[in-house]
Amino acid sequence: MQFSPACERNKLPILQLLRDWLPANARVLEVGSGSGQHAVFFCQQLAGLQWQPSDRADYLLGLAERIALEGQAGLAPGANLAAPLELDVDRAEQWPRQRYQAVFSANTTHIMAAASVPQLLAGAAAVLETGGLLLLYGPFHDGDQPTAATNAAFDAHLRSLDPTMGVRDALAIRSQALSHGLVPVADVAMPANNRTLIFRRVDGVAAGLVAGLPAGSF
Numbered sequence: 001m002q003f004s005p006a007c008e009r010n011k012l013p014i015l016q017l018l019r020d021w022l023p024a025n026a027r028v029l030e031v032g033s034g035s036g037q038h039a040v041f042f043c044q045q046l047a048g049l050q051w052q053p054s055d056r057a058d059y060l061l062g063l064a065e066r067i068a069l070e071g072q073a074g075l076a077p078g079a080n081l082a083a084p085l086e087l088d089v090d091r092a093e094q095w096p097r098q099r100y101q102a103v104f105s106a107n108t109t110h111i112m113a114a115a116s117v118p119q120l121l122a123g124a125a126a127v128l129e130t131g132g133l134l135l136l137y138g139p140f141h142d143g144d145q146p147t148a149a150t151n152a153a154f155d156a157h158l159r160s161l162d163p164t165m166g167v168r169d170a171l172a173i174r175s176q177a178l179s180h181g182l183v184p185v186a187d188v189a190m191p192a193n194n195r196t197l198i199f200r201r202v203d204g205v206a207a208g209l210v211a212g213l214p215a216g217s218f
């Protein structure tokens, strides 16, 4: 099983954010669950939560192991943690056919290729119910300007490892999201210069109306 020290540091602030934003008994699809620590922790803390973890094939075995070991006992009342799905955002056929009230993804947009981020947005829009939320946690730049020295250094480190990785531009993500009917509703500052970008799925007609709005119009 994988273990992420970062998950241990950020899980409490993210939990507080989920308490503030998710509806009761929310049905949530998590994209890029990684070690599964977030999935287990949130289901231990939030009564009634219905959480669907997922990741690419490489991560699936370790993720499934954690969910099997830690995800069945000790959950909050009424919470359910499903066996993980294989989901690479670039593979349209892997997106579930089911609808969710929220899609959550932490620390994924800087790891996936830049070209995959619009696929994440399009897939999330397709599986969200009208009114549902997309929550993207992680470091982001604004207009390609680093919002903190630590994020600039992290970006350089990622690109030195693999030029397809890198901290993404929140303004570009908002603009791409709008084209899929995902309206930016909040940009929440999180510890260690991270943020959570929150979007709400609007219906087709409304999506057409909002598509022309400037990215920072929320």
Ligand SMILES: C[S@@+](CC[C@H](N)C(=O)[O-])C[C@H]1O[C@@H](n2cnc3c(N)ncnc32)[C@H](O)[C@@H]1O
Pocket (backbone or CB within 6 Å): 004, 006, 007, 031, 032, 033, 034, 035, 038, 055, 056, 059, 087, 088, 089, 090, 105, 106, 107, 108, 111, 112, 113, 116
């Ligand atoms: C740094 S890990 C974050 C894992 C976990 N969410 C966390 O916060 O600890 C990045 C995750 O993004 C996932 N990822 C990268 N590219 C992806 C893609 N194309 N589709 C789905 N997940 C992807 C990786 O498999 C990995 O689980």
